[in-house]
Amino acid sequence: MKLKDSIAKRVQELCDENNLTVHGLSLKTGVANSTLCDIVKANNTSIQIKFIYGICAGLNISLSEFFNSPYFDMNELTD
Numbered sequence: 001m002k003l004k005d006s007i008a009k010r011v012q013e014l015c016d017e018n019n020l021t022v023h024g025l026s027l028k029t030g031v032a033n034s035t036l037c038d039i040v041k042a043n044n045t046s047i048q049i050k051f052i053y054g055i056c057a058g059l060n061i062s063l064s065e066f067f068n069s070p071y072f073d074m075n076e077l078t079d
Contacts, residue, residue: 003013006071007052008042014059029058
């Protein structure tokens with residue numbers, strides 16, 4: 001799986017866990033809705049860490065909690 005797809009799945013998973021739409025996540029985190037939509041659709045080939053940090057801050061989780069997911073298993077990532 002590509003890293004951008006892993007991040008997309010993790011963000012969607014966090015939305016589901018917190019009963020949020022992507023728009024709701026935008027309101028909660030301050031990350032632009034268009035940026036989050038691009039992340040969830042895996043349209044970005046590179047995602048700035050400041051956006052992931054903003055998601056984490058808004059959801060009150062650490063960066064390590066964000067990346068502590070099977071989606072980021074180094075043996076499964078292709079890029």
